[in-house]
Amino acid sequence: MRRIIKWRWTILIIWLVATTLLAVFQPDVNKILHDRGQDPLPKGSPSKVANEMLSKMNETNGMSNILIFFNENKLSDEDMKQIGNGLLSLRANESELGINQLIDPIAIPEAKASLISPDGTTLMASFILEKNGRSVDSIKEQFEDVLKDVKVEHYLSGEDFIQNDYIKASTEGVEKSAALTVIFILVVLVIMFRSFVIPFVSLIAVGISYLCSMGIAAQVIDKLDFPITSVTQMLLVLILFGIGTDYNILLFNRFKEELANGSSVDDAIVTSYKTAGKTIVYSILTVFIAFAALSFSEFGIYKSANVVAIGAVVLVLEILTLTPFLMKTLGTKLFWPSKKVTGHKDSKYWSKLTEISVKHPVVTTAIIVILLIPVILTSGQKLSFDQLKELGTGHPSTKGFSLVGDHFSRGQALPTTVVISNEKAMDNNEALATVDKLTNKLKAIEGVVSVSSVTQPQGAPIDFFYATGELEADGSKKFFIPDQVLSSPDFQMSAANYFSKDHLITKMIVILKDDPYSPAALDTIEQINEETEATLKGSSLTNAVFGAAGPSSTTYDMNKAQVKAFNGTAVIVIISVFIVLLFVIRAFWPAIYIILSLLASYYVAMSASKLVTEYVIGADGVSSFVPFFSFIVIVAVGVDYSIFLMMRFKEYGKIAPKEAIVKSAKSVGGVIVSAMIILGGTFATLIPSGLVLLIELAAAVIVGLVVLCFILLPMLVPALIVLPESLKKKRSKDKAAS
16 A cells, blocks of 8 residues: 555556546447347347347338327318328338338228227327437437428337337436436535545545446447446446445545544555455455346346446555545545544444344344344235336327327237248148137237238138138138139238248237236237247147247246346345355354345335335336346445444454444444445435336335344344354353253
8 A cells, every 4th residue: 555655646647547538438328328229138039039030021120110190189181181291201211211111091091990090089100110220319300301291290109219218218317316416425425524625535536436437338338249228327327426435435434533543644544444445345346246247147137237347346446546645645634624633423323223232132133033024025026117107108209109009009009920930931721721720819818909910911800711611620610712812913912911022931910908018918928929839839830930029028028037037146146245245254154144134125125115116106016127226236235334344343353242243333333324325315316317217226225225224234133143142141041040
């Protein structure tokens, strides 16, 4: 450390140059996110396989979207004329706009029944959009330019536009949160240290860490095609500013304490780093390990959060090299305007709680465990994947989709497409009979409104295609198309909408009854997958590859992948953190107690998020990403506070454990509570974003940290530490009495 102090000006220059270069040459991660979108699923996911087959079949590589025209008083003749002209303009500019397979009720009159609402207020036109490297915002501008003469109220919606609005809302929420975080930290640090210097010094140091971390992460995301999601930058901001400020509190408090004891500035820095600095290194190690473990996850959204591991490495380098420069240069001026440098105050609250718990360890443990049991049992989550409900109707894409839901059915706006790919052409009676049978089977599923296929292009059986008086083994009519019909221009024209050119791939359009992102729709997708597999098995298409494409099937696959990834990744994180704890505190059972306290605080957090979701927000379920990211934050950061306590406990290793843990709690309790307030406050800044995901995440993390810092760490962990000795003494007394 003395060598670092000696070379401090050189180190400062290196940091300033590195920060400048990384900031100046940083790729625009928001642009990358908008261009790529969020695609967390591995390549072998059924919905991805189906999308790949669809792209091959359609000879396009895009997603389904819709253009909605609306007049609450019913679309007039003049409206229809304007809409018709607008659609003609779209067709004339299909190549420039990246439009494929535009289906509208004006150019295709037979589609009127499905594309014009029964009340005549709403008209839909569906299309496949190829972005071709363009941002969705620029595509919207192109559409508006082509439709500039259409005065009828209209909206672009569908997979691309909904996802784009969701990413924009998330990005805006993060930016708002970052500004509020800076203000919050400044205010808290001023109050805590009674200093106007420390808050700015701390923020500058953490800010440099963030800029360097984000610069490195952006290069990795851009050059190595690393996954990025709407939560990536948010987590880096919250975690770095939260724990970075926490560590500064711990370090500056120890520095202040050493100065108060009469040490020189250099000696105070060295001692601070030998004690608090060592604790900080161990704490950052747990954060690094926890987030680096996400690299093993196959789920892209979880994996994207391991940029925090990059942040942890940069932060520890900053604390070990740049912060000593600030401490040496400013010295006692760090605490200006305070003229008297005194040590930090002991925590009477924490020491009192710990005194009670170590005096009555059995009772304390029993009460806390009894209180936790119902909380844990009721912490089960009903997950929501509904981006539409999370966004509300304040965005163009969701407003348009809401109109479709009100005047058609929500499933009609974003249908599911079942795709079947076979090794041999399917333009023969045997294969078509299987397709027709599957069409009827899917229609029979309760959550399905309609199914159209190559044998039922209008969604209804064609009597001519069934042999009169002949039945299948299951009692259904025998499907049969005469050869002359199969080769007729009319059938070939109809088949072109459902077959690939080589007739190796066919698709079926399935309209669901429920909202595409709802739990009911996901249940329907599961039934569709099972029915498709059962029907194809043993038929002429038994070796065919199949899958379902569309937002409902993608969400279904995400649900399955997320649950699987959560369980596996959580185990890796817990084991990793436990190993670090063993290394740090060199004691098996205390490490177990800390892990148990972290898990308990997580389950309490989940119960809290469930209450907030049901009774405050009024949503159908907790946003799907909340459980995992709450878990990773509470475990990865909560373990820091445990290390703060246990490292101080080790300093008192020569005295009895009961006395040592009380003295430790008294000494670091205030620091831990202050650190919890800082981190909890940074997450509280997510609430004004208005985005359901961020509000739920904030509520879960705050409750989890409060329970950890005010109950589990000062009471349960100390009680468990002294419990064996207490029980041993009790047994000895009972034995002596007998």
